[in-house]
Every structure is written in structure tokens, then in C-alpha cells.
Amino acid sequence: MTPLRIHHAAVICSDYARSKRFYSEVLGLRIVAETYRAERDSWKLDLALADGTQIELFSFAVAPPRLSWPEAQGLRHLAFAVDDIDANVEALAQKGVKVEPVRIDELTGARFTFFFDPDGLPLELVEPVRP
Incomplete structure (x- = not known):
């Protein structure tokens, strides 16, 4: 196995409109695609940085909050x-x-x-x- 680079990171948000505004307007990431998946009642927003690396922003109706403090195992x-x-x-x-x-x-x-x-x-x- 020889990974070349990170292609994307996925983020699940609690408020899709608020997070879409933050990542696209505040951070200035380019919107590549936006998809509503009715069967999941979920939005997926593909955002790109200048080098092509992407962030996938997801919304799910019942996603539990992420533990941040104290620091938990997993993506920091x-x-x-x-x-x-x-x-x-x-x-x-x-x-x-x-x-x-x-x-x-x-x-x-x-x-x-x-x-x-x-x-x-x-x-x-x-x-x-x-x-």
C-alpha cells in the first residue's frame, strides 16, 4: 500500500446551514457539490481547498455530540x-x-x-x- 495524500476528511455537523456558512463563507472553501439524500434526511456538502483536498460536510438528524474535553481517542x-x-x-x-x-x-x-x-x-x- 502506498497512499499518495489525504483526499478528504468527513465532518458531521449539528446544524447544516450554520456549518455550510462557516466552512464556505468564513473559511472560504469552494463548494464542489451539494446533495440532499431524502432516504437519510441528510445533506452532504463537498468542499475543496485550493490544493484539491476536500472536506465532506454531513448532517444527520440524530448524530450524537462529539466528546472534545477531555480529549478523546480518535481524530484530534x-x-x-x-x-x-x-x-x-x-x-x-x-x-x-x-x-x-x-x-x-x-x-x-x-x-x-x-x-x-x-x-x-x-x-x-x-x-x-x-x-
């Missing part, structure tokens, strides 16, 4: 690489998104910060160290 967070973390933090703040203070990763030297989607899913911005 989604991280987005950015060229200018300060500009991205400012853009999020202008849209009303609370962002933690920028820190420096002690192992890599990269600058990073966390914020949360409407359901409390931890999202990270990371500005990789340039060679």
Missing part, C-alpha cells in the same frame, strides 16, 4: 496550512471567530493556533517553517 483536529498566519487570524477575527493566541511548535518551529467550528471541532492554522 483538522489543520490548515497557511502562508501568513497573522493575516488569516485577522480575517477570522473580522468574521467573529475567536482564535487562540499564536504559539510556536517546540519541535518544528512552526507558528500555529487553534479555533473551533460551530460544533466545537478543533481546527488548526499552521504556518510551516520556510527553508
Whole structure:
């Protein structure tokens, strides 16, 4: 087996309209496709980042909430690489998104910060160290 890259991550939300607005308007991800599946009473929204990586946003009527605190096993967070973390933090703040203070990763030297989607899913911005 030789995986090439991550194709997509799937996120289940509690309020489809609110999360659709957050991921498409606040984060600026491009909407690729939107599908309503009547048999499941579920929406599926395919969103793309500039490099083609996708996020699939799902809504399900009876999805249980995700445990975040204390940290549970499983996917910890989604991280987005950015060229200018300060500009991205400012853009999020202008849209009303609370962002933690920028820190420096002690192992890599990269600058990073966390914020949360409407359901409390931890999202990270990371500005990789340039060679």
C-alpha cells in the first residue's frame, strides 16, 4: 500500500446551514457539490481547498455530540496550512471567530493556533517553517 495524500476528511455537523456558512463563507472553501439524500434526511456538502483536498460536510438528524474535553481517542483536529498566519487570524477575527493566541511548535518551529467550528471541532492554522 502506498497512499499518495489525504483526499478528504468527513465532518458531521449539528446544524447544516450554520456549518455550510462557516466552512464556505468564513473559511472560504469552494463548494464542489451539494446533495440532499431524502432516504437519510441528510445533506452532504463537498468542499475543496485550493490544493484539491476536500472536506465532506454531513448532517444527520440524530448524530450524537462529539466528546472534545477531555480529549478523546480518535481524530484530534483538522489543520490548515497557511502562508501568513497573522493575516488569516485577522480575517477570522473580522468574521467573529475567536482564535487562540499564536504559539510556536517546540519541535518544528512552526507558528500555529487553534479555533473551533460551530460544533466545537478543533481546527488548526499552521504556518510551516520556510527553508
